[in-house]
Amino acid sequence: MRIDLHTHSNRSDGTDSPEELMRAAQGAGLDVVALTDHDATTGWAEAQRTADEIGLRLVRGIEVSAKLQWASVHLLGYEFDPTDPALVAELERVIDGRNDRLPTTVHALNDLGIDITVEEVVARSDDAAATGRPHVADVLVDKGVVVDRDEAFARYLSPGKPAYVDRYATDLYRAVELITAAGGRAVVAHAWARGGRRVMSREVFADLTDLGLVGIEVDHNDHSAADRAALAAIATDLSLVTTGSSDYHGTGKDASFHLGCNTTDPIQFARLLG
Ligand code: AMP
Ligand code: FE
Ligand code: FE
Ligand code: ZN
Numbered sequence: 001m002r003i004d005l006h007t008h009s010n011r012s013d014g015t016d017s018p019e020e021l022m023r024a025a026q027g028a029g030l031d032v033v034a035l036t037d038h039d040a041t042t043g044w045a046e047a048q049r050t051a052d053e054i055g056l057r058l059v060r061g062i063e064v065s066a067k068l069q070w071a072s073v074h075l076l077g078y079e080f081d082p083t084d085p086a087l088v089a090e091l092e093r094v095i096d097g098r099n100d101r102l103p104t105t106v107h108a109l110n111d112l113g114i115d116i117t118v119e120e121v122v123a124r125s126d127d128a129a130a131t132g133r134p135h136v137a138d139v140l141v142d143k144g145v146v147v148d149r150d151e152a153f154a155r156y157l158s159p160g161k162p163a164y165v166d167r168y169a170t171d172l173y174r175a176v177e178l179i180t181a182a183g184g185r186a187v188v189a190h191a192w193a194r195g196g197r198r199v200m201s202r203e204v205f206a207d208l209t210d211l212g213l214v215g216i217e218v219d220h221n222d223h224s225a226a227d228r229a230a231l232a233a234i235a236t237d238l239s240l241v242t243t244g245s246s247d248y249h250g251t252g253k254d255a256s257f258h259l260g261c262n263t264t265d266p267i268q269f270a271r272l273l274g
Contacts, residue, residue, distance in 0.1 A: 003032040003264040005059060005272075006076060006189060006217065006245030008252070009047070010127040012037035012063075013134035015250030017127065018047035026056050028259035032269065034059035034078060034245070036189075039094045040129035041082040059273065063189055064179070065094050067169035068204065071195030073188065075175045076217065076243075079273060080184025087182045090170055095130040097168030102131050108163040109136075109156065114145055133157045134252055149252060173211055180212030185272055187215035187243055191231060193222035202234050209238050215272055219244025219262035241272045 008014030009021045016024060018035060021043075025033040033056060035047045044060050051058035060082075064075040080087065106118050116139055124142070125135035137152030146152045156163040170178070179186040188208070191200045205216065218231045219242075235242045244262035247253070264272075 001031045001266045001269075002029055002260055003266065003269050004028075004030050004245050004248070004260050004262075005032075005034040005061070005078070005187075005243050005264050005269075006036050006063070006220075007033060007248040007259065008037055008063075008250075009035060009043045010250075011040050011043035011129055013128065013132055013249060013252055015252050018043035019050040021248075021250075022047055022050040022054065022056055022058065025259050026054050030056070030260050030263075032057040032059060033259070034061040034076075036061040036063045036076055037129070038063050038132070039065055039091050039098075042129050044082065062091075062179075064091070064175045065098075065169045066172040066175040068172040068196075068199045071199045072169060073172050073196050073200065074190065075170075075172065075179065076187040076189045077175075077179035077182075078185045078187070080179055080182035084178075084182035087178045090174075090178055093168055094170060098130040098132050101165040101167045102136075104165045105133070105136055105157075105163050108165065109140075112156075112162060114140070114143075116140070116143070134249075136163075138252075148254075150254070173208065176208050176211045176213050185214045186212060187217055187241070187272070188213065189217050190220040190222045190247065191216055192227045193220065197227075202237070205234055205238055205240070209240060213240065215241030215243055215268075217245060218242040219264075220247060221256055221261060222247075241268050243268060243272065 009018045061078045066075045125131040137149040140146045140152045176186045216235045243264045246261045
C-alpha cells in the first residue's frame with residue numbers, strides 16, 4: 001500500500017485542480033493520498049468526488065501556517081471538523097493576513113522597477129482560497145522576470161529579500177490545540193526545513209505532544225538522511241507517529257517533489273488514522 005500524506009491543489013498554491021490531483025495520484029500508483037492545502041479545505045469536496053469515482057482513499061487534510069518564535073513552522077491536520085468555529089475563525093485570520101499584505105508586496109516590487117499589479121496576481125490565483133507569494137512568483141515567471149518560483153523566492157520573496165512582507169501566522173501550540181479540539185490529528189510538517197531546524201527541539205516536540213500532537217513528518221525532501229534519523233529517534237522517544245510525503249505542488253515545485261517521492265509506512269498510517 002502506497003500512502004502520500006501531504007499534497008497541494010490549486011485551492012492553495014499547487015497547480016492541479018483537486019480532481020486532477022486525485023487522478024495524478026492514482027496514476028503515480030498511490031492507494032491513499034491526503035489533500036493538505038495551505039489554510040484551506042475548499043478542495044475537499046471535489047477531491048472526495050473524484051477519489052470515490054476512481055477508488056482512491058482520500059485523507060482530508062490541511063497545512064496550517066504556524067509560527068514558533070520567529071520561525072515559520074507548518075502543521076498538518078487530518079480528518080478534523082471543517083466547520084469547527086474556533087478553527088474556522090483562525091484559518092480566516094491567516095487567509096486575511098495573506099491577502100492583506102499583497103498590495104505591500106506588489107509595491108515593493110514596483111519600487112524595484114518591476115511592472116506588476118495586484119489585479120494580475122489575484123487573477124493568477126483564481127481558484128485559490130488566498131493569494132500568496134507563490135502566485136506573485138507565478139506572475140514574475142509569466143513576465144520573464146525570473147525563470148521559476150524558486151528564483152522569485154531567492155531574489156525577492158524570502159525573508160531578508162526586498163519584497164518580503166511578514167504576515168500573520170498561528171502560534172504553533174495553539175494550532176495543535178485547534179486541530180485536536182476539532183477532532184483531528186496533528187502532525188508537524190517538514191519540521192527541520194528552513195527556520196524550523198533552529199527552533200524545533202525535542203523539548204518543543206514533547207510540549208506539543210502534551211497538547212495533542214500525534215506525529216512528525218520525517219521523510220520529506222527538505223530533510224537529509226541525518227535529519228530523518230534524528231527526527232525518527234525523537235518520534236520513537238515520544239511515541240509519535242512518523243510520516244513520509246511528497247509535498248507535491250504540481251509544477252509549482254521542482255520535479256523531485258513528485259507524488260509518492262516519499263511515502264508513509266502502512267503501520268504508521270494505521271496508528272495515525274486507522
Ligand atoms: P505565503 O503563505 O504567501 O507566505 O507563501 C508561502 C508558500 O510559499 C509556502 O507554503 C511554500 O509553498 C512556498 N514557498 C516558501 N518558501 C519558498 C521558497 N524558498 N521557494 C519556493 N517556494 C517557497
Ligand atoms: Fe506551498
Ligand atoms: Fe509546508
Ligand atoms: Zn506543503
